Amino acid sequence: MSTTSSRRGFLTTLAGAAAVLAPSRRASAEPPAVHRWGMVIDLDRCTGCQACAVACRAENNVPDAGPTNTSKGRSIFWMNLLTVSEGEYPVLRQQFFPAPCNHCEDPPCIKVCPVGATTRSSEGIIQQVPERCIGCRLCEVSCPYTRRYFNWSHPEWPEEEREHLNPDVTPRSHGVIEKCLFCHHRIRAAKTAAQADGRSLKDAELRKLPACAQSCPAEAIVFGDLNDPESEVRRLSESPRAFRLLEELGTRPKVFYLREAKWQE
Amino acid sequence: MRELSRREVLGALTALGAGAAAGCGSGLEAGDFEIPPGWRAGEERSIPTTCGQCPAGCGIKVRVFEGRAVKIEGNPAHPINAGGIGPKGQAGLQLLYHPDRIRGPQLRNGPRGSGRWTQITWDSAIERLAAELGALRRAGHPEGLVLIDGEPRGVVPRLWDRFLRAYGSPNHVTHASTSEGARALAMRWMQGSTELPAYDWENTGYVLGFGVGLFDSWCQTIHMSRASGALRRGKPGQRAKFVHVASRFSVTAAKADEWIPIEPGADGALALALAHVLVRDGLYDRAFVEAHTFGFEDFRDEHGVAHAGFRTVIAEFAPEKVSRTTGVAADRIVRIAHEMGAHPPVIALGDGSACGATNGLGTAMAIHALNALLGSVERTGGVLTERRVLASWPPGELDGVARAGLAAPAVDGRDTARCALGNGAIQSVPDAILSGRPYPVKALLLYRSNPAFSKPEGRKWREALGAVPFIVSFSPLPDESTAWADLVLPDHTYLERSEVVEPAPSSGLPLIGLRQPVVAPRRRGMATGDVVVRLARAMGAPTAAVFPWPDYAAAVGALPQSLASKDGTPRVVSALLPAMHETGTASGERSFEQWDTAFATPSGRFEFYSQGIRARLGAVFADDDALNRHLVAEGVRDRGDRLCLPRWEPPRFAGDAAAFPFVLAPYRGINYAEGGVRHLPWLRELPAAGLLAWEETIDMNPDDARHLGLAQGERAWLESPVGRRRVCVRIAPGMRPGMVGMPLGHGPWPPRPEDPDIAGGHGLLAALSDPLSGLHAHQGTRARVRKEEA
Structure with a gap:
């Protein structure tokens, strides 16, 4: 692939940068954020199909790792499926955790970044600015959830496959960190559409807004505004089944899981 | 400067406040794509159609930006998937834009398997096919034509059926005996239904x-x-x-x-x-x-x-x-x-x-x-029972040649002792080809089928393919069987086709789906439905007479269907199409306790x-002695009435337990799409596959692996009585001791048809069958695992 930026590539790159920069610049000047984005993943509904992981790759132009990078553990999955297994045959248990960035309220990754490449937006999204990132990977090792990925290669697609790249999202270059952004570009588009109609965002249009939630056949992933007391995500996050990963670390993730339940006679 | 303005529009849509990061771009080129005719700059459409990566028939909406398909999403209004979509369905983009798709019709121009092809036009390709098949029919051997049809249900199988009947070949061979045949046969014999429940x-x-x-x-x-x-x-x-x-x-x-x-x-x-x-x-x-x-x-x-x-x-x-x-x-x-x-x-x-x-x-x-x-x-x-929507066109007249050809036995043994209670056994076709019995196979059509990769005893399949004088493949991608073809007529992918889809039965809602092209067809392919219609018409009277339609679309439109219609609307598919173009689907009402149609049995x-089994055994076997001789030869214990009832006896396995201590457990993962896993990187790289995602793996219980001195990721030879393959070991606590798990459909891409060891797993399975139904016993092969010498 050529390293010369076409105008389109250049402009969409800027678009990506603007998207993550703009909210944080405004943050101090504006009143407290209206929205606080969060997600609930119901492990009782999830069937481990990994549609969410493919949807995320397709939506966010994450390149295939290929054989070599895969074998070295360098595949990038903004939305991953973590598997926890225990036991010996025939007493076995296996659990699947669809795992996006937890978008912590108090994220370790921001504290360690020496160049301010990762920041928290006023609406709680942990952002990553590829143009600032120096690829030191401190954030990657500081994240207790392993939700940050380093780009070990220049992103490449066969000529034909470049046709299906999402025009709304810029691929990240070699040598920087990338991660789940809660499909920030979709949130932005939804806001623009609501503004054009002169209305506020509705919970119904947010529940399946990120690509992962939209794809989920089991409707296990619910997205929305945790600040909205009427929202589905808020209601589910307060369920007795709700928990967060490594809660004891005090990172206060905004991704909640709902525990698997048991059949009872 | 049209291009510039297009990009400015695009940029303006998203790049509000741009400037801060100037010069720090990722150095990526998004691509320089022409906007196809009929599209405006920045224009986006969401086109409803039906997925084709498995038989489920989920409704999808394809996001198309400036004429390029950029995302496949579930159709929220579709009764089957209600907006959800699996990993396979989304990977359709990688199929549509696959860099290895075959470019238009190809005629072999070197030894078989040499990979030397001449590109020809569709007109000359169809002329060529019509000439070959016409000569076979004129020679009085229409039964020498065999079609292997991997599409389980739908309109194209109906077209093939119609063509083969008019042509005079009984050999419409399906994959049924190697896929979901058992559940369908239970419905057939206990409820008289021909479909899955x-x-x-x-x-x-x-x-x-x-x-x-x-x-x-x-x-x-x-x-x-x-x-x-x-x-x-x-x-x-x-x-x-x-x-x-x-x-x-x-x-x-x-x-x-x-x-x-x-x-x-x-x-x-x-x-x-x-x-x-x-x-x-x-x-x-x-x-x-x-x-x-x-x-x-x-x-x-x-x-x-x-x-x-x-x-x-x-x-x-x-x-x-x-x-x-x-x-x-x-x-x-x-x-x-x-x-x-x-x-x-x-x-x-x-x-x-x-x-x-x-x-x-x-x-x-x-x-x-x-x-x-x-x-x-x-x-x-x-x-x-399945609530079926589509029927078939009224049957046409058959001439003498066709009647004589159809009277011949089929090469998949469907009316013989070994398939008495089944619909034919595709796994027996290589033997029929190689033995020339019941008669020589002169021409083989491969529609959505790659038997050298996805059917048992892959080596024998390859040998059999070499013995057929004329092979045609309709595959849009290169594969192990297509490599041996004489003529390749690449089909459209499902994202380029226009047709109606009959999903596998799901919840009992009578339903059909629409498939419509989301982009202009690529790589000079042609929908096989169109090829069948054109072929039938090009071959003249006997086949042309039963193909009155100018093209595939007309044949689809004329298909009878059972959904309620407004007064005066004919009950054919074309009456449903205008509404389906908006929704992607047409469905009726759910119903229960349909006692008068649920049981099409003698009682x-x-x-x-x-009683169906009883009648069938009586028809296939001359008398009880003949039946009992077959049962003895096949090692079946039950006799008489017991054969007509639900029954169980211990399974048999291919391979000696001393030489092959493990039982192979082949399985399809969530990522097994049509054609397997290997051609679509999104499916190969599913997160749960981990570091071994690109390897051909087997699953072994930790104790079994330890006894053989094998650790995670180590190489070994997996050997069955019919083949071997170099694989990579995955330690799997969920594997039953004494069994080896074998995920199907993996292997190198592009395919290596010349490799003596068949990839993908299917080829290592013996063609062992249930002795009365002909169902392939895919769980009945023994194997051994040998650590690769350092």
């Missing part, structure tokens, strides 16, 4: 699945995923139980409420033991059994001859007796039976590994018998004792 998941109280990878891969994985969410969390305080019976601890086992590990091939014994307890303890639905079934009790036929009934069969399957065979404790069998009795409606279904031994048909019938015992058949929350009831 549908299930009312939303209203069921208890699901007992035998060997079915409901969350791994079966014909309705996405529908099932959605249904299971509803079963568990849809109604507050109510939760249906899902019990999974299988040897291997799969994703489905992990997600089940209870997993019952079982000895391979013993599922039928467990089903009969459950029936035993249900009857013994009076837990079955007596009213249903009396009103709607035949052959539960012993009975006398119209000649006064006494016959055994189901009750007599299950008397021998007390839980205490089968616990050793199945590896399931007797008290557990009793508990499960009692749970089933207490939580109606119950769905029992068996397929995949449960019906993949040499006792497959008897097992499938034993499992389906539970549905009748519990009164689930045709009931809310139970098992329904008009659900038949525990299948």
